[in-house]
Amino acid sequence: MITVKDFLEKITNPDRIKIVKGEEVLFAGHKGALVHEGAADLSPDILEAEMVSFRIDPEIRAKDWKARDLMAPIEPEQAPDYKFSDLEMKLYYKICI
Numbered sequence: 001m002i003t004v005k006d007f008l009e010k011i012t013n014p015d016r017i018k019i020v021k022g023e024e025v026l027f028a029g030h031k032g033a034l035v036h037e038g039a040a041d042l043s044p045d046i047l048e049a050e051m052v053s054f055r056i057d058p059e060i061r062a063k064d065w066k067a068r069d070l071m072a073p074i075e076p077e078q079a080p081d082y083k084f085s086d087l088e089m090k091l092y093y094k095i096c097i
Contacts, residue, residue: 004095005047007054008035011093018057018092019046028092049097057094060087 004019011017013032018025019042027034027042034042062068063086 002051003047004049004051004097007051007093007095008047016090016092017095019095019097021049021097026097046097051095051097053096055094057092059090059092061089062086063088 011031015031017031019027
């Protein structure tokens, strides 16, 4: 059995992660924010939960999403990592428990 904690030990702090249970997103952000700052609303049981699967989960949004009245990125306060014309893309490790 591989736990969420086991997986987190293998990736670096700047890596973005998204921990989900079914359709519910339990945490989305940088690994470092989870490990060093702690996620107040994230139960310690989640770190010990069995990881059912993981995959890369791209998030592609328009840079001017506010002006276009579009859905906000998961982390709207973050500057985009990648820009393609009028798009930005962020990659997350999606951890399913």
